[in-house]
Amino acid sequence: MSDTLSSPQTVLPDKGADSGTGYKEQFERSLGKFESFAVAFSFISITTGLFSTYGSVLVSSGPIGMWTWPIATLGTLLVALVFGLLASKIPLSGFSYQWASRLVNPVLGWWFGWMSFAFIAVVLLAVDYGLAQVALFPLLGLEYSPAAGAITTVVVLFIQMLLIIWSTPILTKINNMAVGAEVIAMIGLIVGIGIAVTFFGKGQASNLLSTGIAPTEHYYGWLGPFMLSGLLGAFTLVGWEAAANLAEETLNPKQVVPRAMVHAVLASGVMGTLFLMVIGMGLGDQVAELSKSSAPVADVIRITLGETLSKLILLVVCVAIFACGLVIMTSNSRLVHAMARDGRLPFAEALSYVPRPTGGPLWATIVAALIPMIIVLSFYSDPDALTQILGAATLLPALLYSATVLLYIGTRHKQLHHADDFTLGKWEWPVVVGACLWLFVELCVFMIPADFRVAQMYVLGLIAVGAVVFACVWVTRRKQLEQMPPIQHYL
Template sequence: MNDEKDEVTLNRSLGLWSALALVIGTIIGSGVFVRQAAVLDDAGSTTNAMLAWLAGGVITLTAGLTIAEIASQMPKTGGLYYYMEKIYGKVWGFLSGWMQIIIYGPAMIASLAAYLGILLVDFFDMPHSWTVPIALITVALVAGLNLLSNRYGATFAIVTTICKLLPVIALIGFGLFFGKEDAFAQSFSSVHQSAGNFGVAILATLFAFDGWILVANLGDEIKNPEKRLPQAITIGITLVLGIYLLVSFGVFRSMPATQIHDLGIGAIPYMAEKDFGAIGGKLLSIGIIISIVGCMNGKIMTFPRIMYAMARDHELPFAKQLSYLNRHTQTPIVSVITTVAISAIMILFFDADRLSELCIFTVYCFYVMTFVGAFILRKRHPNLKRPFSTPFFPITPIIAIFGSLFVIVSEIHSDLLGVLFSLVFVLIGFPVYYYCRKHYQIQD
């Protein structure tokens, strides 16, 4: 039975376009559509808002360039979990993976599904009682797709990425060619007393850039990963940065800052309907729906790979089942089903959006450790030929470290109880780790 199992491996079939679509698709969800007013409110002017999006993008890009170097040296399934284990040891790798598979990943999937349920109910003018069932059905359908060969999930990622870019291009194009406002000189701090908190504005943009690292979870399924993973991460983040800046510019060219502030999350839907009519508003809604489905697909495709990798290393209970690969599809179907089952429980009984927020602190703690790991690896292997080297080293990883520390400090300042909860949950992983070490008779 073990010999038969060993013959089944993950399918290394994903090329650069698939990896690139997953990077873009897992970053661009609803953030760029709903956070414009929030960033503007905190920045206090359109110029500062644009600078906040730029700063968030630059911090994310430095993080991506740093991880790209590490990924090129160890392009294995599990991504952050694998890097932490190889740099700091098995217990740190386990804790980073534990937090992602039990709360962070499922909560993000559940949060997207819940928001999607609201959008679909509103779009089709259905009773609000249908919100939760639609969220569950959507998660089940996307999960079903990812029980098939990874080619299907990757193709779906490419298609949804192309579709979600169409409304983005429309918003950008209208602002560039028909907008009449000054995108760089509008200020409204006089009507909004809390305006001008530039750091909070950057923090809001960083959350809209999150998700770029998840493609690294597919290291064993990407062709020539030493080269393709760094390319997908760096090109993907750069493209998203350009898209976010252009969308903001288009919005600020099309609407007065005070109106964007007054409309809040309804600013872009209002803009679409005003510029393109009722049909335009509907098309934008469809674009946002597709965007969220594509983002959900990327997360359902990548997070179970962490669970699979941990189970393969005998670091989880029911390791034999969770590390099972279907012989025909070569996908970790039990890990996929388990991940979406946890998400479904969160949709039914918890505030998934709040749960995902609680994990931000610990996620960024592990990010900082991994960025520092780039220095450790260079010192540990000074003569190693790296397939990809972070440009402008050490400045680039230092910016990534300080950007992540900014998020950590901000979380402590704004949500200390949430930070403590997330730390407690990580600590719960210790007995699980040592139970598995003892159960599977693994020596340290």
């Protein structure tokens, strides 16, 4: 891979001036290299994904299912590289919405935007619901119930909404602190559990090759239990494109954003592999028992490291998951704002309103919070709510990533190349082909088996809702739907 970035700095316009994007700058550019990386890393949040999904993987595939994680990391890294090519050419809030609108047409872009909104909303719900079930309730020693989980999720969503509206610098500081704490906690857990297993006999290395309570018939077959464990990586290693969604708040985004996405995937993949190894070994001889737990990762930490240290780690995990949800809601608020300022949504004038450059878009953020609140209240008494949400939150990004990679392939011939673009040189086509192969396998895993029928129904429901919203926009704002502001500096 090569990275031909000859311009050391992108010249930034004065605040409020036309930046060559067709828009007046409404946000302050305050995100540097680390902040952009932190946004992508925090959205991925391996603690969030692994705490939320590991229990499902134990049931469906057993501890050995963790070995799909490195495969998912490689595949996701290839997809992130393709996204980096697009993010460098069109560094605007709205990421895939902007890319499809400008490279094909605004109608296709609208649907990319809607699917992105649905994906981020569902992932936000899964993250905040998971915060209650697998981290907060175990930390406080409370008995979990679906009703209590739903109420807690609504409260968390409300707090995140207020923080985003109030101050971008404050939420950036919270996220930076959370990312630092998460990295330290993950390294500490890897070392601590590894020592407990290796020197104090609190685990078994043989678990890494155990199928546990999972069915063993055709285990390694096409779409068998082993392949189903891909949920672990497919749910967790998503959202790194949030760095692209905050491009208009990033310094030198053409260079910073692509690297931030790739580095976040790579760091998450490596740490996640090591963490899954020690957690798998830490199951010890209680694989069957812990597979039935609502929070098996928290249980392994308690068993191997003791009650006191377990509580401390869970506190850090709660902060990391909260920050993950904070970044996700921020990303969705920027997407809603980007579509609204182009007149692509009902009540566009209100949804595009930004009270001040250091805060979030007011009504766009409220919408980004309100939709998950409504959805979670519909799951008020469902004990399988988290599993169902996880399924939808896995299928939606797979569909969106596949469509975006195909978008790049189909429009590559019309894209102009500039000296400061992020490029892959001779590795471009091998990376693109590899990304396509990974996404094909991922879609097969989550489209063909009956296990994901509920998730597929949710996706179809979201598409149906999108059709209603699109019809309203088409009838009331057709002229705006057919036009896009020119961007002089990027295409």
